[in-house]
Amino acid sequence: MKAVHFGAGNIGRGFVGELLHESGYEVVFADVADALIDALDAAESYRVTEIGEGGRTTVVTDFRAINSRTEEARLVDEIATADVVTTAVGPRVLPFVAPVIARGIERRIEIGEDVIAGGRLAVFACENAINATDLLEAEVRAALPEADADRLDAVAAFANTAIDRIVPAQAPDAGLDVVLEPFHEWVIDRTPFDGAPPAIVGVHWVDDLAPFIERKLFTVNTGHATAAYHGFARGIHSITDAITDPAIRSEVEAAIAETRSLLVAKFGLDEAEQAAYGRKILSRLSNPELPDTVERVGRGPLRKLSRHERFIGPAAELAERGMPRDALLRGIADALRFDVPDDAESVELQRILREEEPDGAVTVVTGIEPAHPLFADLLALFEGRKG
Numbered sequence: 001m002k003a004v005h006f007g008a009g010n011i012g013r014g015f016v017g018e019l020l021h022e023s024g025y026e027v028v029f030a031d032v033a034d035a036l037i038d039a040l041d042a043a044e045s046y047r048v049t050e051i052g053e054g055g056r057t058t059v060v061t062d063f064r065a066i067n068s069r070t071e072e073a074r075l076v077d078e079i080a081t082a083d084v085v086t087t088a089v090g091p092r093v094l095p096f097v098a099p100v101i102a103r104g105i106e107r108r109i110e111i112g113e114d115v116i117a118g119g120r121l122a123v124f125a126c127e128n129a130i131n132a133t134d135l136l137e138a139e140v141r142a143a144l145p146e147a148d149a150d151r152l153d154a155v156a157a158f159a160n161t162a163i164d165r166i167v168p169a170q171a172p173d174a175g176l177d178v179v180l181e182p183f184h185e186w187v188i189d190r191t192p193f194d195g196a197p198p199a200i201v202g203v204h205w206v207d208d209l210a211p212f213i214e215r216k217l218f219t220v221n222t223g224h225a226t227a228a229y230h231g232f233a234r235g236i237h238s239i240t241d242a243i244t245d246p247a248i249r250s251e252v253e254a255a256i257a258e259t260r261s262l263l264v265a266k267f268g269l270d271e272a273e274q275a276a277y278g279r280k281i282l283s284r285l286s287n288p289e290l291p292d293t294v295e296r297v298g299r300g301p302l303r304k305l306s307r308h309e310r311f312i313g314p315a316a317e318l319a320e321r322g323m324p325r326d327a328l329l330r331g332i333a334d335a336l337r338f339d340v341p342d343d344a345e346s347v348e349l350q351r352i353l354r355e356e357e358p359d360g361a362v363t364v365v366t367g368i369e370p371a372h373p374l375f376a377d378l379l380a381l382f383e384g385r386k387g
């Protein structure tokens with residue numbers, strides 16, 4: 001079995017790549033980082049080490065690497081004969097990897113029934129975003145010739161997924177090795193596979209993915225970002241120091257409580273189970289053996305403040321229901337103060353706040369229009385930042 005994975009970074013090697021390896025796949029990593037691809041090409045193995053209670057070390061072997069910028073023809077051939085394609089590149093990069101996946105599918109169709117008879121290509125976008133695989137599928141479909149687009153469902157199955165594992169910044173001398181937490185969750189929608197999904201170790205297959213996607217994004221990612229932005233605003237450097245500060249921990253707990261109230265109301269989830277899940281997340285985020293910085297976790301504020309992301313998404317739905325969202329708003333307020341010169345989105349956010357009128361800036365940054373019940377709350381925050 002063979003899997004092609006886009007994104008050979010820490011999540012790609014340490015989470016997705018490791019589980020694919022344990023499942024018996026030969027893993028072909030695709031990336032545009034020359035030095036990383038060269039290092040993978042030269043290596044026979046790398047180590048994935050779980051730090052914390054129950055942790056273990058796995059040696060990953062049986063992989064290859066392709067530079068997707070300079071070796072596209074080779075990558076197309078690998079996709080054409082793969083069983084699985086996965087990504088961990090960031091939601092905004094998906095439109096850039098979709099064309100080469102489309103060309104791989106075209107090549108798969110050209111090869112003919114011998115390949116197709118082996119089963120449809122399974123495609124999973126393992127990103128911190130809601131229904132990221134839907135976005136990838138739409139981009140792939142648009143890149144295909146019309147005839148091949150019509151055949152896409154017979155050749156490939158695209159399934160949404162939710163992934164959850166904390167992978168902190170790695171030591172400068174780590175090389176290809178990855179250190180991460182023992183906890184992991186990979187949930188995939190089984191419905192596109194007609195009862196016969198591919199065999200992947202550690203995957204939880206479900207018929208309704210929506211609660212799992214939003215539970216993870218609005219608990220883990222919201223909590224993590226809340227700690228980062230409140231910590232940055234208070235001059236704290238590390239995530240551990242931020243989340244163990246009593247005032248910031250209280251803010252994180254309050255934000256998670258608000259998102260929990262939304263998840264319970266929206267999906268009928270069990271209140272006690274969600275409360276226990278929230279406590280587990282706080283424990284994971286507080287793990288002193290996984291050092292990270294508020295600047296790294298907070299980077300990309302424009303994406304994190306976008307319409308369906310970890311702050312605005314739940315806050316908007318809470319506002320629509322007339323439910324409290326004060327803690328989320330306080331997190332948004334400190335996110336607007338995230339000013340890191342070497343983060344391009346931070347620079348752009350600060351430019352928007354300086355140059356745009358507050359009412360226009362609200363919609364540009366968050367996607368919330370004036371008629372929405374959350375708009376007035378956000379306008380007050382943006383006006384305060386302008387002042």
